[in-house]
Amino acid sequence: MKKIAFLSQKGGSGKTTLVVHAAVAAHESGERVVVIDTDPQKSATVWGEARSQDEPIVATAAAADLPQVLVVAQQEQMTFAIVDTAPHAAPDAARIARAVDLVVIPCRPTAFDIAAVASAVDIVKAAGVPGVFVLSACPFRSPEIGETRIVLADYCLPIAPVEIIDRRAFARAVATGRAVTEFESDGKAAGEIRILWNWLKEQVQ
Ligand SMILES: Nc1ncnc2c1ncn2[C@@H]1O[C@H](COP(=O)(O)OP(=O)(O)OP(=O)(O)O)[C@@H](O)[C@H]1O
Numbered sequence: 001m002k003k004i005a006f007l008s009q010k011g012g013s014g015k016t017t018l019v020v021h022a023a024v025a026a027h028e029s030g031e032r033v034v035v036i037d038t039d040p041q042k043s044a045t046v047w048g049e050a051r052s053q054d055e056p057i058v059a060t061a062a063a064a065d066l067p068q069v070l071v072v073a074q075q076e077q078m079t080f081a082i083v084d085t086a087p088h089a090a091p092d093a094a095r096i097a098r099a100v101d102l103v104v105i106p107c108r109p110t111a112f113d114i115a116a117v118a119s120a121v122d123i124v125k126a127a128g129v130p131g132v133f134v135l136s137a138c139p140f141r142s143p144e145i146g147e148t149r150i151v152l153a154d155y156c157l158p159i160a161p162v163e164i165i166d167r168r169a170f171a172r173a174v175a176t177g178r179a180v181t182e183f184e185s186d187g188k189a190a191g192e193i194r195i196l197w198n199w200l201k202e203q204v205q
């Protein structure tokens with residue numbers, strides 16, 4: 001079982017949106033997926049409760065219990081565990097980073113978001129775990145996308161080749177317990193998510 005956590009100290013960077021979308025994309029490609037929601041805000045849990053399907057499974061756990069929950073998921077023959085995390089959770093974030101195979105740091109293409117990635121990168125590097133960036137909620141074709149890529153390149157971590165664009169479909173799908181690949185399967189948002197998932201899967205193999 002491969003374990004991927006989405007982590008950033010910045011609230012609203014797109015962690016939960018990417019977690020649920022990665023989980024559904026993985027499930028749709030035939031994986032056995034558990035989402036583990038370690039955020040006390042429980043956004044991913046609420047999404048799971050709004051769903052009409054049982055998969056991916058959504059489990060809620062305190063960050064401190066993550067290692068045990070991962071053991072159970074492995075025993076249940078899950079092939080991917082996708083972990084959502086709380087913003088501003090420094091000691092927990094470090095613990096989570098040490099428990100997974102890959103940390104994904106979502107970053108919106110704004111100055112405040114870019115400034116906030118440094119602490120997530122520090123956590124990833126201290127944990128000795130591979131880390132990657134994903135540009136999330138990007139205004140369509142904005143020059144900030146390229147500028148953000150240049151700034152993030154200084155951290156010497158891979159950056160997902162596909163950007164996730166700011167699209168209403170993402171918010172609408174999540175609000176109704178779905179993912180864009182279920183809500184609008186042939187839409188642009190669904191295409192971005194499939195490319196992202198295939199790339200993330202390569203990063204963790
Ligand atoms: N690609 C996108 N297109 C449109 N809206 C988006 C996109 N990504 C995120 N959002 C919206 O931005 C807001 C924050 O996203 P999300 O909840 O995924 O961030 P988060 O990092 O999990 O936040 P928190 O730190 O509070 O847990 C939500 O309202 C969500 O619907």
Ligand SMILES: [Mg+2]
Nearest residue numbers: 015016039043
């Ligand atoms: Mg969240």
